[in-house]
């Protein structure tokens with residue numbers, strides 16, 4: 079076992095006993111990146127010198143304070159959607175390729191205050207629009223389990239970096255599945271908190287009523303630790319909720335006797351890859367063996383979730399992305415006057431998927447169509463949320479597959495946006511309802527690709543979700559498997 083293979087909690091124990099230093103650990107992570115990055119391509123920007131500086135500071139803190147902060151000295155990667163002071167932040171778009179922010183977003187500032195070491199910025203679909211990371215303006219990320227396959231997306235770089243041990247943990251964002259789907263594709267743990275649980279301040283906006291920040295980790299204990307560090311109210315984000323956070327890691331005792339696990343009949347559908355169904359069914363049996371009580375629930379409006387999402391997400395994106403006009407920051411195309419500058423900057427700066435969504439969203443919001451599309455989608459969104467409210471009257475968590483298939487081949491869905499959109503069929507309704515959702519490994523398909531189990535919690539009950547996930551993890555070995563790179 080090398081240092082880069084280990085988890086936050088394993089390394090934390092060694093750092094505290096001063097068996098290793100953060101500088102040693104950080105160097106081990108950069109050595110791992112050097113050895114594997116050509117095959118994986120997780121990062122768009124590395125912060126080598128900055129990371130070593132932070133590691134030295136963490137070592138000084140460990141020495142002086144014997145600090146018990148769990149993230150102190152731990153190398154963490156950030157999706158390139160997080161605003162980072164002094165580190166280029168592009169959202170993997172040409173339109174921001176020269177943007178170096180003057181401040182840190184809240185989640186990043188919290189990680190730094192906790193003593194984490196920022197390794198670099200990971201690849202993603204441009205503006206987080208996609209499910210394969212193929213929409214990045216800066217090249218492909220490959221799945222560490224099979225480099226001919228995608229890592230999922232849009233937080234594909236973060237998922238691949240965690241799976242390939244190119245960092246100890248990472249942050250991603252999830253608007254319709256972008257933490258959970260790549261976590262499932264790469265065999266790691268990913269958690270989307272309740273909307274409002276983690277501040278979105280300093281996170282480049284895609285669809286503001288859906289976006290959430292969350293951890294991507296090697297196991298559920300790390301997931302709980304990282305969530306503890308970033309959760310909480312932030313006056314700088316008016317949608318962050320002043321509800322008390324919880325010491326999530328202290329609930330992970332493996333005891334799920336009597337916990338009611340809801341199984342939505344609409345999620346075990348025809349057309350799902352057979353191995354996904356087999357593994358998820360086996361995982362559900364395992365939860366029952368551990369003492370959970372299984373109950374059938376119904377989420378009848380699930381079939382509308384993808385359609386509703388692609389109205390709401392694109393409408394909000396068209397509004398959020400209006401700020402990229404070549405005037406304030408980022409790319410500016412040379413042009414003869416103001417209007418031509420706007421047109422050429424946006425034409426040259428945005429990729430095809432982003433343009434498709436801006437056009438779709440602008441259309442859905444336009445006068446005469448607003449009621450037919452946006453307003454109607456909002457109404458159906460309320461019904462989808464009501465389905466969950468009703469289901470949660472008879473259960474504590476809901477369990478489903480994370481994705482209908484395992485990671486697909488690079489290029490397989492790039493010509494068919496609708497097929498790409500359908501990879502999020504099981505994750506999207508969770509964002510529409512504002513609920514927390516988690517994905518953790520629950521098996522492999524016949525080609526050796528990881529399969530994800532999704533656990534959905536009640537609003538602000540990340541604890542129940544983590545507890546069930548951790549009990550399953552303790553009883554299985556999936557999370558210990560590593561890709562051969």
Ligand code: GLN
Nearest residue numbers: 206207208253254255256
């Ligand atoms: N894949 C979905 C999309 O393309 C979700 C993306 C996300 O969660 N950021 O919009």
